[in-house]
Amino acid sequence: MPVFLSTDDSDFEARFAALLAAKREDSVDVDDIVAGIIADVRTRGDAAVLELTKRFDRLALTAEAMRFSAAEIEAECAKVSPEDRAALELAAERIRAYHARQRPEDAMWEEPTGARLGWRWTPVTAAGLYVPGGLASYPSSVLMNAIPAQVAGVERLVICCPTPDGVVNPLVLLAAKISGVTEVYRIGGAQAIAALAYGTDTIAPVDKITGPGNAFVAAAKRRVFGRVGIDMIAGPSEILVIADRDNNPDWIALDLLSQAEHDESAQSILVTDDAGFGQAVVQAVEKRLETLERRAIAAPSWRDNGAVIVVRDLAEAARISNRVAPEHLELCVADPEGLSQQITHAGAIFLGQYTPEAIGDYIGGPNHVLPTARSARFSSGLSVLDFMKRTTLAQMTPAALRAIGPAAVRLATSESLQAHGLSVQARLDRLND
Amino acid sequence: MPVFLSTDDSDFEARFAALLAAKREDSVDVDDIVAGIIADVRTRGDAAVLELTKRFDRLALTAEAMRFSAAEIEAECAKVSPEDRAALELAAERIRAYHARQRPEDAMWEEPTGARLGWRWTPVTAAGLYVPGGLASYPSSVLMNAIPAQVAGVERLVICCPTPDGVVNPLVLLAAKISGVTEVYRIGGAQAIAALAYGTDTIAPVDKITGPGNAFVAAAKRRVFGRVGIDMIAGPSEILVIADRDNNPDWIALDLLSQAEHDESAQSILVTDDAGFGQAVVQAVEKRLETLERRAIAAPSWRDNGAVIVVRDLAEAARISNRVAPEHLELCVADPEGLSQQITHAGAIFLGQYTPEAIGDYIGGPNHVLPTARSARFSSGLSVLDFMKRTTLAQMTPAALRAIGPAAVRLATSESLQAHGLSVQARLDRLND
Structure with missing residues (x-):
């Protein structure tokens, strides 16, 4: 059972503080290993990458075979069903339309003295996108990273996606193709990040690296930060749902589970002004967990990190949410737009009961790469601006x-x-x- | 003598590559010490900060005395001459006017399906600004960090500025006051960064930390990144000047020296299409170095890191500059605006011979916190956006x-x-x- 709190409880503040402070991430310290891998790739280039790929991915490659050929990409893409292809294409189109509106404006103005001031935005020249292999190899993440870069005007887009034991996900290659990426390498881990940052004979270096990854990838990104730009270091996913009693408990339960199924470290929090509705959602979650395919992940996530918080009114719900600064926030209330005005920190807001968070993961248009672990206090989701930089001008x-x-x-x-x-x-x- | 290259030289590419790859920063590895300091401040709070301040700054404080009182700030500000005060106020006014134009727009639109999409920008709640003590205690940096935060709408602004041996710079406190900052602590180093990130009994934690600092401060910022937001990790300053023969060699020499005098690791590069003009600038630099107050810093900087590069034409000059991606770029040519269109990577561009880079350091309006060490390839100078974050909206x-x-x-x-x-x-x- 997840924790069930009420702001009326005398020990609420202490228990809520404990919930906020709980460190969900299992922080394996791989920093020393990663430092060694980066040094090795800097020194020996392709040879190091190939050796490490053989060791970690059990895949023997040559320098030439690191990159997918155009024919290989075509052959893999042909394996995708027309329905999956159509869904990916619709998602790409919507993501592109949303991000096109983020293109920033240049400015130049003249002062009374005659001085001219302004700024100009330019794209990064080359960007590398990391795509995890295996189970967490999500084609939707390819779109969410590559399309903003493409909209920004990045000339060269590179994908590194490991293929452990040689297993390729055709949807990842199709997503790359739809996003206009033709330079795809079947390498991963810290060695891929090092290759992207420092370059090898086969892989020219990039200026910016984005995309999720395991502990090795995260540690490597942190280490190459400064040499290249990086996006955020993503933690486990999280959702906070503010819902009043006029909601279907099963819908809310599924929304909570759609985060819980990502990862045992994921966190799902329901904030409601009706304790009875909170209990109904808890029951609905239990019921769904009986049959959910990923219940082995979702159940411990909900049990260990989940929470239901009963509040006096929706204004208090907004204050609670602001202290959490959730990655995803659903406002399932009568006036979601009004309540959203009280939200000061959240990665993405989903307004009303017909906007489950999963819409934002795939097809809504906004980016699904969002700030986790309370970092919505100070950072934003991925956008076109992450692939551009501003030069100030003065004359x-x-x-x-x-x-x-x-x-x-x-x-x-x-x-x-x-x-x-x-x-x-x-x-x-x-x-x- | 700095290196003197010509793109006509047969070995130009190798020598230019060496110039680009030269690591100017003396990278003292203080990471282990800093990790210990952060852990100590997290465990013991104020007590640790006070002990470390006594050890590193030779200053015995109590928890109460860490913060400057309003009366102390007033007393220090009263020491500033009316002329210095007027200059600071003019700078603040111009910086505020420039940055006010950076405030981003919210957006919300409706699709044919009735779906509504958009985003909303909100400020960070609390920001901490680090101001180095001693020689590098620059009041202009206080303005350049605090004013964008203030324009963004940050509610709580905190300054940490160490006062080694108790020495206070009244101009720093006046700059804080002009920027609307009243919460100023006389602590510094990694202990100040740890206090800002994790909080102590006396200092409430902040969400974002910006500002320059020594190796300890830089290592601490890198370590707390994720817990709080940080700005860039700044390296030594640098300038690249593209100048044709129709310039006063002495003016260009002074512009080069205005970077060189910051730091022995600073870098000044002249790119010109006239070898004779390049020689004239070298001579003018030598002449100025005879009497320059900071020649003990500027001379080795120019000798060890300076460069003059002779190019065939200005288009080639732009290409060379783009490979350097300089923090500061002066275009002292007949059509600076036209040439600027060929620039793809630079932190700030100064157009024409009446815009010495020093104008941008103090009074022009644009920010002087700019990307160093070639990071203009992927990052921008400090701006209002650094103190705001974007929440995406979907309904x-x-x-x-x-x-x-x-x-x-x-x-x-x-x-x-x-x-x-x-x-x-x-x-x-x-x-x-």
Whole structure:
């Protein structure tokens, strides 16, 4: 049974704080191993990658065979059913349409002094997308990472997806193709991250690496951060559902389970203003768990990390949610739009009872790569901006320099940076001649 | 003497590659020490911070005395000359005006199915700004970090600035006051970063930490990343100047020296299409170095890391610059705007000969916290967006769910995530009843 709290309980604050502080992630420390792998790939390049792929993925490759050929990609894509293909294409189209609206605007304006100021956005030149192999090899994640990069205008997009024992997921290759990615390598783990960051004879280095991965991949991304850009380090998935009594308990139960089935470390929280509805959802979850295919994962997740929190009113529900800062937030209430105005921290909000979170995972349009582990307090889901950067622009005229230059000279002097001051003063001296 | 290269040299590519690959930063490995400090502050809170401050800053404090009182801040601010105060205020006003234009727009739109999609931006609740003590205690950096946070709408802004041996820089406190920051602690180093990230009895934790610092501060920021958001890990400063012959060699020399005087690891590069002009700049640098106050820093920086690169034409200059991806780029050419269109990677561009980089450090308006060490390939200078995050919004209607729900069910099934599919299917079943 998950914890069942009420904000009326005298020990609520302590128990809620414990829930917030609970560290769900099993933090295997692989940092030393990963440091060794990165050093090895930097030194020996392809040879190291091939050896490590043989060791970890039980797959003997040559440098030439690391990359899927165009024919191999075509052959794999042909295995996908027309129905799956159509679903992927619809998802891609919707994700592309949503992200196209995120393209940022350049700006340039002139001040009364004649000075011109502004900024300009440009895409990253090359981006690498990591796609896990095996069970967690999700074609939807390929779309969610590759399409924003493509919309941003990234010239070169590379995918690394390990194929343990040689097993390939045709849907991943089809998702890559639909996203316009033709450079796909069957390598994974820390060795793939190292190859993307530093390059090998076969794999040219990239500027930015995104995508989920296991502990080795996460540690490697953290280590190469600075050499290349990375997206967030994702933790276990989580959902918080705010629901009043006018909901179908079974729908809410399925929404909670759709996070719980990801991972034993995932967390599902229901916040409701009706204790009886909370009990009904708990029963509905138990009922669904009897037959759910992934109950061996979902049951311990719900039991160990799940929670039902009964609140006095929906305003309190919003405050509770803001302290959790959930990755996914469903507002299954009469006025979801109104309640959403009270939400200050959440990765994604799903409004109303006809918007199960799974819609956002696949087909809604917004990105499903979202901040976990309370990091919605300070970070956002993946977007087009993650594949672009902004260059600021400034152009002084003689009049502008005369107007503001003296203040720069004074501040430079106060910071004992004489050359800074002289670089302005020398120009002012000429202008004042 | 700095290296003097020409793209006509037969060994140019190798020498330029070496210049790009040169690791200028002296990477003292303090990671183990920093891990210990963070663990100590997490365990013992204030007591650890006070002990470490006594050890590293030779300053005995009590928990109460860690924070500057309002009276202390007033007393320190009163020491600042009216001229310095006016300069700081002008800078703050211009920085605020520039950054106010960066405030992002919310969006919400309706699709033909009736589905509504969009996003909403919200500020981080609390941000901590690190300000180095001693020589590198720059009031301009206080403005450049605090004002974007303030413009973003951050409720609580905290500054940590160590005062080794009790020495306070009144300009830093005045800059804090001008930026609206009243919570200022006289602590520094990894212990300050740990206190900001995890909180102590005296210092409530923040959600985001920005600001430059030494190797200890950088290592601590890297370690708390994930628990809180951080800005970039800044490396030594750098400038690249593209200048044609129609420039005053002394002005260009001073611009190069204004980076070189920051740090022996700083880098200044001149790219010119006129070898004679390049030689004239080298001579002007030598002449200025004879009398420059910080010549003990600037001379070795220029000698060891400086470079003059002679190119065939300005298009080649742009290509060279893009490979460097400089933090600061000056375009001292007849058509700087036109040349800037060829620039794909740079932190900030200064257009024309009346825009020395120092204007951008203090008073231009754009931020001076910019990506170093070639990271302009994938990252941007500090901005209002660094203190905000985006929540995506989605609301399906019954008609929308009927239109796109089946594709979500199919994709969930293809990923073996049954509960995801059921959460959509259960709703579709009801709608189709």
